[in-house]
Amino acid sequence: MRTLIVNCKNYPEVLGEGAVSLARAVSRVAEDGEVRAIIAPPTPFLGLVASKTGATVYSQDVDAVVGDKTTGATLPDAVRGAGATGTILNHSESKKAFGILSDLVPRLRGLEVCLCAGTSAEAAKLSKLGPTYVAIEPPELIGTGVAVSKARPSLVTDTITAVRDAGYRGRVLCGAGIVTGADVKKAVELGAEGVLVASSVVKAPDWNAKVRELADSLM
Numbered sequence: 001m002r003t004l005i006v007n008c009k010n011y012p013e014v015l016g017e018g019a020v021s022l023a024r025a026v027s028r029v030a031e032d033g034e035v036r037a038i039i040a041p042p043t044p045f046l047g048l049v050a051s052k053t054g055a056t057v058y059s060q061d062v063d064a065v066v067g068d069k070t071t072g073a074t075l076p077d078a079v080r081g082a083g084a085t086g087t088i089l090n091h092s093e094s095k096k097a098f099g100i101l102s103d104l105v106p107r108l109r110g111l112e113v114c115l116c117a118g119t120s121a122e123a124a125k126l127s128k129l130g131p132t133y134v135a136i137e138p139p140e141l142i143g144t145g146v147a148v149s150k151a152r153p154s155l156v157t158d159t160i161t162a163v164r165d166a167g168y169r170g171r172v173l174c175g176a177g178i179v180t181g182a183d184v185k186k187a188v189e190l191g192a193e194g195v196l197v198a199s200s201v202v203k204a205p206d207w208n209a210k211v212r213e214l215a216d217s218l219m
């Protein structure tokens, strides 16, 4: 089954009850059983979204620090306790060194992980950590409305080749600038098994319609 991850980032529309409404739209498309749809709400609203909706919830990030005397940090156990199924890690807006990631991923203990990469070489390296998903996202296209699948198709295909050559058997997603169902279809044609989206969904006038459009294009 292909996957749609909606990363809410910290757009004002989703700081609070908005995240709950968007999660309901995400959950609705997942109910049909044709697409795996996941929402990553702003971190303070993880528990609210998980408890008030049936959505599959990811954290947008977790911190690599260890221990309970870690004021302000978001720990894997806390994310799990809030009801999240997994986490995004190493998003280009929150990069971590490879050494940090190689310590952190094994400490996620049961949480799924979507590891983001900006290049095919980085994706291949990260894929060795055994994530649930590897997501290729060229940072320069994020939030532009210019889809990675159309503007940089070879980045998607090169990444798929690189991670398969590295022995990775998990799922490869792509993201950055994806706005329309046609952008999603193009990603699927290139071999992506799903997409990560943010601004096109959060800024859409009708969340149900936009999430439905993107999910239907994954089928």
Ligand code: G3P
Pocket (backbone or CB within 6 Å): 007, 091, 137, 141, 142, 143, 144, 145, 175, 176, 177, 178, 196, 197, 198, 199, 200
């Ligand atoms: O994590 C997904 C994100 O970085 C893509 O952002 O706004 O280009 O869909 P956007």
